[in-house]
Amino acid sequence: MKNHNEELRLSDNPYLPFPARIQQIITETEDRNLKTFKVAFINKGDEQGFHSIPGQFCQISVAGKGEIPLGIASSPTEEGYLLFTVNRTGVVTRYLHHMKEGDTIGIRGPLGNWYPWDKMEGKSVVVIGGGFAFTTLRAGIVYMLHPEERDRFKDITVVYGARSPGLLLYRKELEQWEKRDDVNVHITVDATDDPHWPYNVGFVPAITEQKITTGENSYALVCGPPIMIKFTQPVLERLGFKPEQVIISLEMRMKCGIGTCGRCNIGEKYVCKDGPVFSLAQLTELPQEY
Amino acid sequence: MGDKIIKKGQLPNVLKALKKTFEVFVPVREDGFYRLKPLKDGEKVDLRFTNTRLSPKSFVLPQSERMFEFTLDEKSKDAHIVKEAPKGYPPKVVFGIRPCDAKALRLVHVNFDNPEFRDPWWIKRLESVTLLGLGCNEPCSTCFCTSVNCGPFNKEGLDVLLYDLGECLLARTLTEKGEKLLQVGGVDKDADSGLKKKADELKTRAEKKIGSHVPTDKLGKKNVNDLFDAPFWDDVAFACINCGACTFLCPTCWCFDIQDEVTKRQGDRIRNWDSCMFPLFTLHASGHNPRAQKVQRVRQRFMHKLKYYVDKYKNGVACVGCGRCVNHCPVNIDIREVFRLMNDSEDSKQQ
Numbered sequence: 001m002k003n004h005n006e007e008l009r010l011s012d013n014p015y016l017p018f019p020a021r022i023q024q025i026i027t028e029t030e031d032r033n034l035k036t037f038k039v040a041f042i043n044k045g046d047e048q049g050f051h052s053i054p055g056q057f058c059q060i061s062v063a064g065k066g067e068i069p070l071g072i073a074s075s076p077t078e079e080g081y082l083l084f085t086v087n088r089t090g091v092v093t094r095y096l097h098h099m100k101e102g103d104t105i106g107i108r109g110p111l112g113n114w115y116p117w118d119k120m121e122g123k124s125v126v127v128i129g130g131g132f133a134f135t136t137l138r139a140g141i142v143y144m145l146h147p148e149e150r151d152r153f154k155d156i157t158v159v160y161g162a163r164s165p166g167l168l169l170y171r172k173e174l175e176q177w178e179k180r181d182d183v184n185v186h187i188t189v190d191a192t193d194d195p196h197w198p199y200n201v202g203f204v205p206a207i208t209e210q211k212i213t214t215g216e217n218s219y220a221l222v223c224g225p226p227i228m229i230k231f232t233q234p235v236l237e238r239l240g241f242k243p244e245q246v247i248i249s250l251e252m253r254m255k256c257g258i259g260t261c262g263r264c265n266i267g268e269k270y271v272c273k274d275g276p277v278f279s280l281a282q283l284t285e286l287p288q289e290y
Numbered sequence: 291m292g293d294k295i296i297k298k299g300q301l302p303n304v305l306k307a308l309k310k311t312f313e314v315f316v317p318v319r320e321d322g323f324y325r326l327k328p329l330k331d332g333e334k335v336d337l338r339f340t341n342t343r344l345s346p347k348s349f350v351l352p353q354s355e356r357m358f359e360f361t362l363d364e365k366s367k368d369a370h371i372v373k374e375a376p377k378g379y380p381p382k383v384v385f386g387i388r389p390c391d392a393k394a395l396r397l398v399h400v401n402f403d404n405p406e407f408r409d410p411w412w413i414k415r416l417e418s419v420t421l422l423g424l425g426c427n428e429p430c431s432t433c434f435c436t437s438v439n440c441g442p443f444n445k446e447g448l449d450v451l452l453y454d455l456g457e458c459l460l461a462r463t464l465t466e467k468g469e470k471l472l473q474v475g476g477v478d479k480d481a482d483s484g485l486k487k488k489a490d491e492l493k494t495r496a497e498k499k500i501g502s503h504v505p506t507d508k509l510g511k512k513n514v515n516d517l518f519d520a521p522f523w524d525d526v527a528f529a530c531i532n533c534g535a536c537t538f539l540c541p542t543c544w545c546f547d548i549q550d551e552v553t554k555r556q557g558d559r560i561r562n563w564d565s566c567m568f569p570l571f572t573l574h575a576s577g578h579n580p581r582a583q584k585v586q587r588v589r590q591r592f593m594h595k596l597k598y599y600v601d602k603y604k605n606g607v608a609c610v611g612c613g614r615c616v617n618h619c620p621v622n623i624d625i626r627e628v629f630r631l632m633n634d635s636e637d638s639k640q641q
Contacts (some may be wrong), residue, residue, distance in 0.1 A: 012408065012410065013374065013410050014407045014408070014409070015357055015409075015548075016358065016372065016374065019370075019371045019372075037554060042371075048308075059510075061372060062370075063360040063362060063370045063371070063372050063550065063557055063559075064360070064362055064370075064550050064552045064557045065550060066549065066550050067546070068575075075445070077610055089575040090575030091425065093575065098375075104369065104371060105370070106371070106372050110590070114622050118469070159540050162552070168350070212491075215575035226578075242305060242522065251574065252572070252574070253572050253574050253575075255547055255548045256546075256548065257405065258406070258407040259401075259406070260344075260402060260407065260409055260544075260546075261546050261547070261548070261561075261564070262401075262544065262546070262564070262566065262574055262594075263543060263545065263566070263571050264572075265590075265594070265596055265598065266580075267514055267518070267593075268514070268597075268598040268599075268601045268602040273406065273407075285515075286300030286514070287514060287515060287518040287593075288518075289518075289580050289590075290580065
């Protein structure tokens with residue numbers, strides 16, 4: 001047992017959010033259900049103490065409404081601010097969608113684990129995303145494409161799909177990546193009535209099968225709706241990805257974000273503390289309850 | 291540290307002395323059940339209880355804890371900023387806590403104080419409370435503590451363990467905190483070897499009186515997915531009405547919810563006990579719920595206590611055999627039966 005006599009300092013309280021200010025709000029999709037919030041810490045010290053790694057999340061706190069877990073959509077290479085893309089769904093997200101630039105929120109984090117960047121070094125990386133579950137994948141892509149990081153990885157391929165063109169996140173950035181020669185980007189939509197749509201039409205698993213040739217010496221980062229994950233798994237298996245090379249980020253209802261409140265467990269693992277990032281190999285060892 | 295003697299007739303004076311420094315809580319009979327309540331002046335302590343209906347976990351993990359406060363008043367420069375809520379941690383004594391309930395606090399402790407995160411409220415409250423335990427001379431029929439690394443005179447988690455020897459109480463000091471407590475209470479008479487022997491005999495006798503036993507030897511070795519997919523969960527859950535009484539009463543259930551409450555632009559962030567028996571516990575905002583079915587929630591409760599905790603901490607089951615859930619379940623779900631089902635279940639051929 002530890003010595004509890006030492007006085008716990010305020011900053012040691014893992015439940016206390018750091019105050020932050022909304023700098024900019026970007027409406028991402030045509031249905032206006034997804035907005036990206038650019039936020040900055042109010043206290044310089046909080047910003048300096050915040051070191052996230054792509055794949056991690058934060059608890060976003062709105063005083064009077066509550067807290068929600070949100071993946072960090074910005075890369076640590078983007079300094080001075082954080083990005084969170086918010087789907088309007090529940091009490092807190094609905095309220096957030098009505099907030100304005102300059103409003104105060106709270107941020108707790110970074111929380112959870114991250115994509116296995118050390119293991120991915122020297123390997124090719126295939127990023128597979130669907131719908132609005134592209135936030136921490138965006139952080140990962142921006143991170144890998146940073147001039148100081150790019151050489152650590154071999155080929156980088158992105159397969160990203162949404163139901164329709166208007167529902168794609170980070171549209172401008174996708175188009176910019178599309179033009180680069182150090183990343184292969186395959187944008188797809190389930191369907192479109194735009195005859196000039198320059199990208200792919202088809203579901204993410206099918207496009208993955210068309211565009212990816214091998215899983216050898218590669219890692220796949222997969223994030224998306226359960227149905228997409230379900231149908232992408234056999235594709236990756238056929239391409240030769242081993243369960244250890246398939247990395248999946250999970251979502252759960254959360255409160256504490258630090259493994260104490262008890263609700264986000266899958267077997268003995270807490271998604272908030274032991275996850276949210278798991279390899280397929282890890283997930284097959286755990287009860288199928290997510 | 292050692293063994294001291296408190297004559298039964300002296301007990302009121304000891305407690306009176308303690309009251310000068312501590313808030314003293316004692317078991318009090320109320321509506322047919324015992325509960326721990328602040329000792330009133332001149333109140334005689336009733337030692338005839340088997341155990342309190344509610345577990346004493348609320349001394350360290352209150353049913354509601356005000357975590358933070360904030361103002362939504364735009365005139366305040368700190369509007370919308372969540373801040374620590376000032377509060378005190380007055381020193382308390384829990385007199386008569388049973389050994390099983392004290393051990394339960396040790397089992398829960400790893401959840402709130404670990405190398406990654408330290409829960410400040412749990413730590414401060416645990417520090418501020420001194421546990422003056424009372425061994426169980428007469429365990430009740432649903433007690434099975436001796437099967438789960440505990441017992442009627444188990445010392446873990448206690449500061450002092452009292453042995454009721456009839457005329458007097460033998461006080462076995464277990465921690466420095468306990469030693470200080472006895473000093474404050476004016477307990478200074480050493481026990482002689484005869485009384486010490488009597489205390490040890492009492493312990494052996496009480497352990498033999500435990501008539502309920504459960505197997506635990508194979509739980510750690512089982513494959514988690516074999517247990518998860520075992521055929522008996524539908525039967526176990528069949529009668530359950532998801533009332534949550536088991537989790538509410540259980541000394542090792544710690545799950546909580548966090549909610550904001552606002553009155554006239556002043557708000558509090560509060561954490562409240564929650565229960566894995568309720569569907570809202572895991573309901574996503576999207577509508578998806580990994581434990582939407584009753585059977586999934588019942589399975590979660592037992593798997594957490596008897597398998598996930600076992601695997602995670604390698605320190606036995608998260609159950610101290612207090613028997614509360616057995617006694618109070620309105621549909622007679624019996625954790626002892628679940629121990630047997632899980633421990634003695636067949637392993638899948640693939641393993």
